[in-house]
Amino acid sequence: MPRIRIELPETFDFVTRIPVRVDDLNYGGHLSNDAVLSVAHEARLRWIRSLGFASELDVAGIGLIMADAAVVFRAEGGHGMELRVEVALREPKSRGFDLVYRLVDDATETEIAQVKTGMLWFDYRAKRVGHVPEAFTKAVGRGAV
Secondary structure, three states, rough: OOOOOOOOOOOOOOOEEEEOOOHHEOOOOOOOOHHHHHHHHHHHHHHHHHOOHHHHHHHOOOOEEEEEEEEEEOOOOOOOEEEEEEEEEEEOOOOEEEEEEEEEEEEOOOEEEEEEEEEEEOOOOOOOOOOHHHHHHHHHOOOOO
């Protein structure tokens, strides 16, 4: 069976720390797949705010919507673990970009998961895909290709 592979960069654009809560555990007692996406979502919002934007609904006047996601588990995450979540912008295009995330147990340096989300610029009022705002391009220091 072919496995998903997420290409991680050597350096990341943003780092934050997020604790694993009891609500993040599955029936097996470890970090659940939906919680991993929730952690990525929180890290993405923190990254957006670090760039000076309000939220995923307002990044220089346009929103973001997730087009796809992939999760690769590397080890079990447990309750009380402090995750270091590293975020990197990949493949910026005129209509969207990818983000890759690495979730690491901050105490042991054990990699818990890798995540990739494909994000599109989205006009929620018009209900259609939009274009990268110039203010975002300036904030990240990379143009769309």
